[in-house]
Amino acid sequence: DAGVIQSPRHEVTEMGQEVTLRCKPISGHDYLFWYRQTMMRGLELLIYFNNNVPIDDSGMPEDRFSAKMPNASFSTLKIQPSEPRDSAVYFCASSGGNEQFFGPGTRLTVL
Amino acid sequence: AQSVTQLGSHVSVSEGALVLLRCNYSSSVPPYLFWYVQYPNQGLQLLLKYTTGATLVKGINGFEAEFKKSETSFHLTKPSAHMSDAAEYFCAVSERGVGKSTFGDGTTLTVKP
Numbered sequence: 001d002a003g004v005i006q007s008p009r010h011e012v013t014e015m016g017q018e019v020t021l022r023c024k025p026i027s028g029h030d031y032l033f034w035y036r037q038t039m040m041r042g043l044e045l046l047i048y049f050n051n052n053v054p055i056d057d058s059g060m061p062e063d064r065f066s067a068k069m070p071n072a073s074f075s076t077l078k079i080q081p082s083e084p085r086d087s088a089v090y091f092c093a094s095s096g097g098n099e100q101f102f103g104p105g106t107r108l109t110v111l
Numbered sequence: 112a113q114s115v116t117q118l119g120s121h122v123s124v125s126e127g128a129l130v131l132l133r134c135n136y137s138s139s140v141p142p143y144l145f146w147y148v149q150y151p152n153q154g155l156q157l158l159l160k161y162t163t164g165a166t167l168v169k170g171i172n173g174f175e176a177e178f179k180k181s182e183t184s185f186h187l188t189k190p191s192a193h194m195s196d197a198a199e200y201f202c203a204v205s206e207r208g209v210g211k212s213t214f215g216d217g218t219t220l221t222v223k224p
Contacts, residue, residue: 004154029210030210031210031211033210033211042216042217043155043201043214043217045211045214048210048211050210055211056211091154091155093154093155095210096210097208097209097210098143098160098162098208098210099145099157099160100155100157100203100210100212101157102147102154102155102156103154104153104154105153105154
């Protein structure tokens with residue numbers, strides 16, 4: 001099993017640009033989570049899905065952030081427009097209802 | 112609602128010394144409890160978990176934790192620290208069968224030679 005796959009691993013963009021982060025969860029897992037991690041705020045849950053349906057998006061910081069899960073094997077987190085304060089490591093994780101399995105993360109830098 | 116408190120954001124020990132990372136939780140239902148480790152520039156990975164049964168659970172790399180319901184605690188220990196244990200450690204709690212977990216703020220473990 002390849003584990004949770006995230007792409008890209010690194011993204012550098014300019015303020016105002018659209019950014020799309022991608023995640024492929026572990027096959028058979030019915031939960032998918034998007035987290036953001038920064039030195040200042042630590043690990044924050046942004047949104048999670050159960051069976052491809054968004055369950056709780058209360059952690060999404062503002063309307064510039066959106067997430068989709070069109071099928072059980074793919075999810076995206078989009079930031080439009082991006083701002084320097086969005087710079088962080090974004091993790092995707094999946095779960096079968098017990099522990100979570102994290103991807104390697106996407107390091108986003110917004111200049 | 113569930114919550115997790117990790118006492119001490121930074122813990123420093125000497126190589127070979129006991130490692131003790133503290134975690135207290137709050138849950139209105141019987142919890143699942145987890146410890147995760149995060150090495151620099153990596154995602155979190157599961158160290159050990161308590162679901163049901165034996166309250167002393169053993170994990171990878173010689174770590175273990177004991178679920179104490181009366182104290183609402185799930186402290187992580189290792190008898191002898193290695194330099195390779197230097198990392199950030201997260202305690203987490205979830206309801207049984209629900210994939211969502213509530214994470215603590217993390218404890219950074221430093222191991223001195």
